[in-house]
Amino acid sequence: MIEQDLRELEEKSIFIIREAKAKFGNVAALWSMGKDSTAMLTLARKAFLGKVPFPVIHIDNGIDFPETYAFREELAKKWKLDLIVAESEIKPEISGYSCCGANKTEALKRVMDEHGFDALIVSIRRDEHSIRAKERYVSPRDRNFKWNYKEQPAEVWNDYSSKLDSKGHLRIHPLLDWNEIDIWNYIRKNKTPINPLYYSNKGYRYRSLGCTHCTVPIKSNAKSIDAIIKELKDTSVEERSGREQDKERQYVMEKLRSLGYM
Amino acid sequence: MKIKRVTLLGHKDHGKSTLIGNLLISTGTATKDRINEARRISRSLGRQFEPAFILDSFSEEREGGLTIDTTRVQIRYKDIGFEFIDVPGHEELIKNMISGASYADFAVLIVSAKRDEGIMDQTKRHLFLAKIFGIKKIIIAVNKMDSIGYSEERFGSVAKSIGAYLEKIGIDSRDYEAIPISAYGSENLVKKSDKMKWYRGKTLLDILYEMGREKEKKPKNNFRMIIQGESDGRYFGRVVSGTAKVSDEIKILPRNDWGRIKRLYVKGKSVRKCRDGDNPAIELDEELKFNPRGMVALPRSEEFNASRRFMALIFATEPMRSESTIKFIGNQIRARIKFIDEISTTDGERKKMRGKELAPLKAASVEIILEKEIPAENFNESQELGRLLFYSGEALSGVGIIERKL
């Protein structure tokens, strides 16, 4: 995994976050309390000299880890976040890998409508999955959150689209260029507070965080950020592996469907 | 680690995926699992090992019959990281190609040396766009040398014809280099091939490395900051050249108002000075009475004329007519285009333009007359302030660079 130049990454992300704020009337960010969206908030605080100038949305299905809720309260207070908790219910008939998509999407739609948000900052990275390859820094979604990747407007030379059909919204992706290890280097450099679930406990830690239903820990003894970075440098395993093959495939298909591929 | 972005140009089946696959293997970037998976797939299809199957898009493409690009490919070589940007071939719209390629530092053109393959028109258009994007260096990788008996002569003739095209469209011979390779046999990619002893140059990765090491010849420019917006009385922007420090006087073009810098912040911290690449927040001794979004800040003492007439080189992605709209650092301005010469994007020939419309995938040398002045510069002095986007309605219709302010 290549460690990229943090200055370049950081400056570009700050530019994108400010562009979102300057260009769109009503911006919000998704905050899962995971490492990526928390790093994004660190960037936003730098971009706007210490404050996060937009609401942050947690889509809460009630089954996140207790550590995650505690972390949310602590940081929301410390950073004076304008936190919106969008409660989503878990429908028992939707389970497994469609859960994240279907159950959370409804709640997000509701919150977007209620507040009239027209742009949403989402902390995805291009190295997460090949599905992300066609993502743009600013990417339109329609009313049903579908992504028509073939009809995306061109994105040339830092000129981001603001084309919006009346009922859709734009996704803003300030972390698109970052690698997993860059996020950790950044967190270390900036002493960004981090959800304790990322540290090893009894020989296991979480490498990416979701809710209690489908997040699986990896074997690890990394109890500090330095140790996590070292572990990442040594590993040849990808971030989202550790899931079984067929589950992974199912995940991918779900994801594709939710992105409007099928 | 510094990352250099490399766009891969080339027609389908000329060997782009094979090249990337073998670069991933030879540099030790691909994991054992990946390589084994690629072996398994090759075998199950009853084929020889296909390095192209290393790219993980494959399983998904097969599953849904979709074409999804590959995961980003980053390869470390010595102390530089190279990110390879795959450019969609002919089946996808040129606007998707330009979205990826507009961020590239270098281009690698892959062209098959097989007699029935050779360079295609769409690939030449991509090369033309590389010029407009200010891509600094181009490598012409003449592929499939194994299939033509490693013929020096055939290599020479392919390289020469592409070189002639590049020079015709104004790319200096110092800015491109040709190399014979076999992507499939990993020859001249990372290790020198012993089958082409007549080739005295470096390997592909070594050429890229050398390009990556070369210090960027940025023209020495004064302070320029593109202003993004305002919040709490501070002005945000992106410094595209030069430096500024507290107590400097800056003016805001095209308004011509000015102020003295009272405070400066970079990455949220109060600093004395900001430089090229920073996104500072600036406090002036007096607040501006207008929103400066899309304007440019520069030293007050500098003589600088904003202008409304330019000679430009443009490339149409959609039909372009004389009545048009340009976008310059985010501002839309009405424009009239006087077409002068049409430039063929497949052979570089110029001819006088009679019509009043430029068809898609064609280029032209034009004069542009804007409704109002903009603080633009010549492209060879400032890439950031020397480029223009063209719109018809909401959709991009073309891209261009300013060759001369009038």
Ligand SMILES: Nc1nc2c(ncn2[C@@H]2O[C@H](COP(=O)(O)OP(=O)(O)O)[C@@H](O)[C@H]2O)c(=O)[nH]1
């Ligand atoms: N003989 C020969 N065949 C090659 C070479 N490189 C690629 N190919 C073959 O050309 C075909 C297309 O290659 P691929 O990498 O998929 O092309 P792409 O469409 O440009 O990505 C495949 O069957 C490859 O095995 C080479 O160096 N020599």
